[in-house]
Amino acid sequence: MAASTSRPNVAIVGVTGAVGQEFLRVLEQRNFPIGHVKMLASARSAGKRIDFKGKSHTVEELTEKSFKDVDLALFSAGGSISKQYGPISSEAGATVVDNSSAFRMTPGIPLVVPEVNPEAVKGIKLGKGGIIANPNCSTIIMLVPVTPLHRAATVVRMVVSTYQAASGAGAAAMAELEQQTREVLDGRPATCKIFKQQYAFNLFSHNSAVQDNGYNEEELKMVRETHKIWGDERPKITAMCVRVPVMRAHAESINLTLAKKLTVEEAREILDKAPGVSIIDDRKNNRFPTPLDASGRDDIYVGRIREDISRNGSGQEGYGLDLFVSGDQLRKGAALNAVQIAELLL
Numbered sequence: 152m153a154a155s156t157s158r159p160n161v162a163i164v165g166v167t168g169a170v171g172q173e174f175l176r177v178l179e180q181r182n183f184p185i186g187h188v189k190m191l192a193s194a195r196s197a198g199k200r201i202d203f204k205g206k207s208h209t210v211e212e213l214t215e216k217s218f219k220d221v222d223l224a225l226f227s228a229g230g231s232i233s234k235q236y237g238p239i240s241s242e243a244g245a246t247v248v249d250n251s252s253a254f255r256m257t258p259g260i261p262l263v264v265p266e267v268n269p270e271a272v273k274g275i276k277l278g279k280g281g282i283i284a285n286p287n288c289s290t291i292i293m294l295v296p297v298t299p300l301h302r303a304a305t306v307v308r309m310v311v312s313t314y315q316a317a318s319g320a321g322a323a324a325m326a327e328l329e330q331q332t333r334e335v336l337d338g339r340p341a342t343c344k345i346f347k348q349q350y351a352f353n354l355f356s357h358n359s360a361v362q363d364n365g366y367n368e369e370e371l372k373m374v375r376e377t378h379k380i381w382g383d384e385r386p387k388i389t390a391m392c393v394r395v396p397v398m399r400a401h402a403e404s405i406n407l408t409l410a411k412k413l414t415v416e417e418a419r420e421i422l423d424k425a426p427g428v429s430i431i432d433d434r435k436n437n438r439f440p441t442p443l444d445a446s447g448r449d450d451i452y453v454g455r456i457r458e459d460i461s462r463n464g465s466g467q468e469g470y471g472l473d474l475f476v477s478g479d480q481l482r483k484g485a486a487l488n489a490v491q492i493a494e495l496l497l
């Protein structure tokens with residue numbers, strides 16, 4: 152018998168990974184009501200012990216039978232695992248919130264940022280199956296601050312450049328950045344296993360596959376997912392995604408073209424009231440958001456809020472805005488957003 156859905160039984164698929172570990176922290180910190188928790192990972196991790204809410208739990212190998220009596224399954228074990236086990240979980244009655252890209256663009260599957268489109272989960276109930284997709288981390292970090300501006304002045308074009316941390320590529324990538332940093336400082340060659348190029352003291356174009364049009368997959372996710380979440384394909388969006396040697400938390404430079412004039416003061420007022428947004432915008436002291444500000448935090452930090460001067464003299468003054476944002480992609484970009492989705496279902 153599944154637990155009453157006011158205290159759902161929860162399975163965490165990929166619990167030993169970077170996002171999986173963050174799931175545990177977020178569930179505990181938000182005091183998410185849980186009946187029983189099931190920790191799932193690959194056969195490699197089966198038998199490991201993980202503490203949660205003061206109790207030690209044994210990691211089990213993920214199998215087709217893992218979802219019996221589970222009401223909520225939080226998936227973060229990669230796209231192929233989600234594709235294989237997501238439908239099995241849903242069939243067994245466990246509602247899936249999936250962090251991979253497996254179902255994000257599947258018609259009929261909601262792609263949700265709770266601050267933006269909570270209505271998309273209407274009708275979905277915990278313990279009754281169904282799949283909900285968590286957007287790409289860079290998309291979430293962009294849309295939490297940009298959506299309230301879009302609602303006020305309509306984004307017609309958006310140009311975004313990302314500065315993406317190692318944690319976005321998982322626990323092994325974080326370990327690789329740490330190891331390479333030590334190696335380079337010791338004058339030894341950097342060991343490259345996760346990334347093909349030296350990461351420490353370097354930066355490179357995002358490691359996802361490059362398509363025929365020259366865009367990599369991460370960039371296209373930001374474009375397509377935004378259109379799906381906003382339910383509007385009209386905004387023109389282009390992205391340039393780059394990995395930087397930061398351990399945790401992404402940053403993004405965002406340029407907006409708006410359909411209506413919006414002053415810096417108006418934008419700041421909107422962002423000040425926006426849920427999930429904090430402003431760090433101290434021009435006098437040249438103090439703006441950094442990944443260290445955002446690390447371990449729930450909010451997306453926004454600064455460099457300024458009018459785009461490239462429009463001066465064009466008659467389009469006031470229709471362009473620049474922002475610099477930073478957000479912890481393990482939290483708001485992954486685990487926190489997924490838990491907030493689950494909270495909508497309670």
Ligand SMILES: NC(=O)c1ccc[n+]([C@@H]2O[C@H](COP(=O)([O-])OP(=O)(O)OC[C@H]3O[C@@H](n4cnc5c(N)ncnc54)[C@H](OP(=O)(O)O)[C@@H]3O)[C@@H](O)[C@H]2O)c1
Pocket residue numbers: 164165166167168169170171191192193194195196197213226227228229230232250251252287288318319320321322323480481484485
């Ligand atoms: N990192 C981010 O910021 C971020 C953001 C949004 C979405 N995501 C998505 O979340 C997923 C996980 O990312 P991550 O960064 O947490 O990666 P990670 O640190 O590499 O962790 C991967 C997890 O998947 C498990 N796993 C691997 N193969 C498995 C199998 N055959 N059966 C069961 N479990 C298996 C691993 O278990 P073992 O320890 O047993 O190998 C581990 O728990 C990916 O789909 C990623 O795209 C990540």
